[in-house]
Structure formats: C-alpha cells, structure tokens
Amino acid sequence: MSLDVDVEEFRKSLYKASDLIVELYSDIENKKVFCGKSENEVRELFEEELPINGINLDKLLETTIKDVFSTATLNTSPNYMAYVSSAGTYAGIVAELLCSALNQNCSKWHCSPAGSEIERVIIEWIAKFIGYPSTFGSLVSGGTAANMSCLAACRKIKAPLDVSKDGLKAGPQLTFYTSTEAHSCVEKSIDSLGIGKKNLRKISVKEDFTIDVKKLEEQIILDRNQGYYPVCIIANAGTVNTGAVDPLDIIAEVCKKYNLWFHIDAAYGGPAAGTKLVKHLFKGIEKADSVALDPHKWFYVPIEAGCALVKDIQSLKATFSILPDYLKLDTEKFHRFEFMEHTFQLSRSFRALKIYMTFKAYGAEGLRKSIEENILIMKYLEELIKQSDDFELLAPVTLSTVCFRYKTNDKNLQKNESYLSMLNKEILDMVEKDGRIFVAGTIINGKTAIRVCCVNHRAKKQHIDKLISILREIGRNATLVKSI
Numbered sequence: 159m160s161l162d163v164d165v166e167e168f169r170k171s172l173y174k175a176s177d178l179i180v181e182l183y184s185d186i187e188n189k190k191v192f193c194g195k196s197e198n199e200v201r202e203l204f205e206e207e208l209p210i211n212g213i214n215l216d217k218l219l220e221t222t223i224k225d226v227f228s229t230a231t232l233n234t235s236p237n238y239m240a241y242v243s244s245a246g247t248y249a250g251i252v253a254e255l256l257c258s259a260l261n262q263n264c265s266k267w268h269c270s271p272a273g274s275e276i277e278r279v280i281i282e283w284i285a286k287f288i289g290y291p292s293t294f295g296s297l298v299s300g301g302t303a304a305n306m307s308c309l310a311a312c313r314k315i316k317a318p319l320d321v322s323k324d325g326l327k328a329g330p331q332l333t334f335y336t337s338t339e340a341h342s343c344v345e346k347s348i349d350s351l352g353i354g355k356k357n358l359r360k361i362s363v364k365e366d367f368t369i370d371v372k373k374l375e376e377q378i379i380l381d382r383n384q385g386y387y388p389v390c391i392i393a394n395a396g397t398v399n400t401g402a403v404d405p406l407d408i409i410a411e412v413c414k415k416y417n418l419w420f421h422i423d424a425a426y427g428g429p430a431a432g433t434k435l436v437k438h439l440f441k442g443i444e445k446a447d448s449v450a451l452d453p454h455k456w457f458y459v460p461i462e463a464g465c466a467l468v469k470d471i472q473s474l475k476a477t478f479s480i481l482p483d484y485l486k487l488d489t490e491k492f493h494r495f496e497f498m499e500h501t502f503q504l505s506r507s508f509r510a511l512k513i514y515m516t517f518k519a520y521g522a523e524g525l526r527k528s529i530e531e532n533i534l535i536m537k538y539l540e541e542l543i544k545q546s547d548d549f550e551l552l553a554p555v556t557l558s559t560v561c562f563r564y565k566t567n568d569k570n571l572q573k574n575e576s577y578l579s580m581l582n583k584e585i586l587d588m589v590e591k592d593g594r595i596f597v598a599g600t601i602i603n604g605k606t607a608i609r610v611c612c613v614n615h616r617a618k619k620q621h622i623d624k625l626i627s628i629l630r631e632i633g634r635n636a637t638l639v640k641s642i
C-alpha cells in the first residue's frame with residue numbers, strides 16, 4: 159500500500175510546515191528558550207497508545223507538532239548560550255528539507271553520486287578553512303563519533319599488531335594521553351575501543367587549563383620504562399569546559415620524539431583556527447595525524463554534523479573497510495571513492511548538503527566574521543564580569559566560553575565558599591525555570607560555575623547585556639531565598 163497522499167495535499171502540508179518554521183523564527187529573541195514544563199508535563203503531551211489508524215498530515219501539524227514546537231528548547235535563540243550546540247542557519251534548514259526529500263543513502267558512490275562528491279568537496283573546504291593540509295576524512299554524526307573514528311584509526315595503525323585480526327590482548331598494553339580537561343567522549347571512545355579507561359592517562363593542567371607538557375612527557379617516559387606501549391596524544395583545541403587550547407606545536411614535537419599519533423579534539427574550537435583573532439593559538443594543527451571537528455558547533459550547521467579529518471587517507475579505510483559480496487561488485491570494477499569504506503556507519507544521511515549550503519550561502523568570510531563576533535562578545539562579557547562587584551570570573555577566556563559565578567554584594571557571603579556553591583546551583587535551577595536565557599553549569603577548581611558558551615551567529619552585544627541583567631536579577635532573588 160502506498161502511503162502517499164495526493165500531491166496537492168502534500169504541497170499544502172509543506173507550506174504549513176514552512177509557516178510553522180517561519181513563525182518559530184519570527185521574533186525568536188523574545189521567545190522563552192526553555193518551556194519551563196516538568197518532565198511529567200511534557201510526557202503527558204505525547205504519551206498515547208500505539209496509533210492504529212493514521213490521521214492526515216495537516217491535522218498532525220495542527221495538533222501534536224504544535225506541542226513539539228512549544229516545548230522545544232530554542233538553541234536557535236540568541237539567548238541560548240549553554241552547551242556547544244550550534245544555532246543552525248536558514249540555509250541549513252532548507253538543506254535539511256531537501257536532504258530528507260532526496261533521501262540519499264551516502265554509503266556507496268552509486269547510491270548518492272552528488273552526495274559523495276559534495277562530501278569530498280566540503281571536507282576539503284573545512285580542512286582549508288582551519289589550515290589543515292590534508293583533505294581526507296568523512297562526515298559522522300558529531301564530535302563523539304569523530305573522535306571515536308580518529309582514535310579507532312590510530313589504534314589500527316599504531317598498535318604493534320593486527321588489532322582487527324588478533325584483538326588487543328595479543329599485544330602490549332596500549333596507553334593514550336590527554337589532559338584532565340578532555341571531553342568525556344575521549345574516555346568513552348577509549349573504553350569502547352577496548353583500551354581500558356585506566357590506560358587513558360589524564361595529565362593535569364596548568365592554571366590556564368592547558369595540558370602540562372612537562373608532566374605529559376614524564377608520564378610517557380614512565381610508561382615506556384614500565385613496559386606500556388604509548389600510542390597517542392589527544393590534544394584539546396577548545397576544551398568544552400573553558401575553551402582552553404593546548405600548545406599544539408609543542409605537543410606535535412612530543413609526538414614526533416616518541417613516535418606517537420597526534421590527534422586533536424577540535425570539535426568545538428576548530429573553526430576558530432580560521433579566524434584572524436585567535437588563529438595563532440592553533441599553530442601546530444597542521445601537524446596532527448587526525449582532527450575531530452564539528453560543523454554542528456561553530457560552523458552553525460544544524461545538528462547532526464561531525465567531521466573526522468585524517469592526514470593519511472588509508473588510515474580510515476584500513477580501519478573501516480569491509481567489502482562483503484553484496485557491496486563489492488561495482489566497487490571492485492569502478493574504483494570509485496566509497497564513503498562506506500571510510501566510516502563505521504553504512505547507511506548515512508546526506509549530511510554534506512547542509513554544510514555545503516551553509517558554506518555557499520555565507521562564504522568562508524561570513525562564517526569567519528560570525529565566529530570572530532562570538533569571540534568578541536564573550537570578551538565583552540568577560541570585561542563586564544571583571545568590572546562588576548557581584549560576579550567573579552573563574553577561568554581565563556580563550557575562545558567563546560566564559561565561566562563565572564554570582565557572588566552577591568555582601569562581603570561576608572563572598573567569603574563563604576559553600577554558600578556560593580549552593581547559591582550558584584540555585585541560580586542555575588532558577589534560570590532554567592525562568593526560561594528567558596539558557597546557560598549551563600560546571601565546576602571550576604571545585605567551585606560551582608555558570609558556564610556561558612557562544613557558538614551562535616544570532617547573538618549580539620545586546621544579548622550579553624540582557625544575559626547579565628537577568629543573571630543579576632535572578633542572583634539577587636536567589637540570595638534572598640538562600641539566606642532565609
């Protein structure tokens with residue numbers, strides 16, 4: 159049975175969906191970022207028995223889908239400055255619509271000729287934008303998958319045995335190195351790759367939250383002497399917590415000295431390497447064996463879009479290529495570039511289209527200016543905090559992340575660490591409930607912090623003023639509640 163409706167009815171539904179989208183974006187900055195509803199309240203909106211008979215699309219858009227829109231967290235809003243999550247672009251939205259209409263499966267070249275060629279092109283553009291000399295890689299769902307893909311390739315290439323055939327047990331214990339500030343997905347990858355979490359050495363950081371290279375080198379030497387097999391250093395180019403960028407150039411030298419794979423987690427910070435403002439921080443990125451980078455973060459592409467870049471094209475292929483009979487006949491005959499051989503996934507969406515359309519619609523220059531503006535307004539926030547009596551900066555501001563806390567105007571309360579932690583936790587809860595702005599929380603040197611991260615091309619200076627004024631208002635109210 160065909161599930162299609164009459165084409166005119168389909169057109170009406172598409173128009174209706176477009177109207178919903180345009181309505182969502184009109185006056186977006188004055189809409190609440192968070193709906194303020196409880197888990198139960200949202201669950202009740204959608205919980206129902208398995209629908210036996212369908213309803214028409216038009217009706218569906220008027221009912222349930224309206225509830226999806228009204229309870230969605232608006233990371234598209236300029237007042238969303240929490241997790242490293244892009245605000246999306248209009249070009250990206252249109253691309254997503256086209257992408258689902260085309261329904262390409264970007265596994266094999268002949269299943270998506272344009273998809274394959276566009277993916278190759280945008281990987282080249284991304285590499286060029288950040289100053290990475292290689293143009294090989296593949297698109298994956300996000301930063302977690304990109305880091306995992308690169309580390310899987312590293313394990314395959316650098317382990318002194320055939321990991322695919324014999325497994326890890328047949329060889330010496332591999333060790334990987336990163337800083338205590340690395341994203342949790344690094345640990346998740348190490349775990350999933352069978353390395354063992356304890357064999358990921360988390361090296362302490364300096365005051366600016368960059369890895370202590372002296373300690374890193376000492377640990378590598380110690381491990382070697384104790385019979386471990388050091389394999390890889392995972393540097394951070396924009397830590398999730400504070401935006402710190404490790405000294406890439408120096409780490410590249412350490413990798414060279416000890417014959418280690420040099421991987422960079424640039425999932426967040428990578429695009430900033432293409433700016434004039436902070437390009438210098440990324441010196442050495444060109445020396446990496448692999449780089450994880452997320453277009454769905456600071457290239458503003460709608461979620462999901464991650465990218466694994468590698469210097470040696472064979473490394474991903476050696477890791478992921480398996481050609482069973484049902485996939486190999488045309489592959490062996492034509493020798494076309496098959497993305498399925500370079501990724502863990504087989505069936506893959508046409509992610510490249512939204513990145514392609516974003517780059518084409520705004521140009522490298524438009525993206526660069528937006529990234530720089532994000533950095534500058536975060537510098538502005540840093541200044542506001544430094545000049546205030548009631549806020550305190552908790553970490554240096556490197557890219558577009560600011561970690562700080564509300565500390566009241568009361569000199570006695572300002573000295574009470576446990577009170578300040580309690581107060582800032584309360585503020586974070588109140589900000590979520592209030593819904594006008596959306597920020598995240600973290601812990602910096604044991605202190606509860608408000609963490610603001612801007613990868614949002616819609617955010618301007620006025621939104622920083624609004625953010626500070628709302629945090630101050632909520633901070634004062636929370637002070638009253640907490641001191642009762």
Ligand SMILES: Cc1ncc(COP(=O)(O)O)c(C=O)c1O
Pocket residue numbers: 241242299300301302303341343396397398423424425426427452464
């Ligand atoms: C530095 C860093 N690496 C990796 C990730 C994971 O990316 P994703 O959420 O796309 O899987 C993040 C997410 O914020 C990140 O900031």
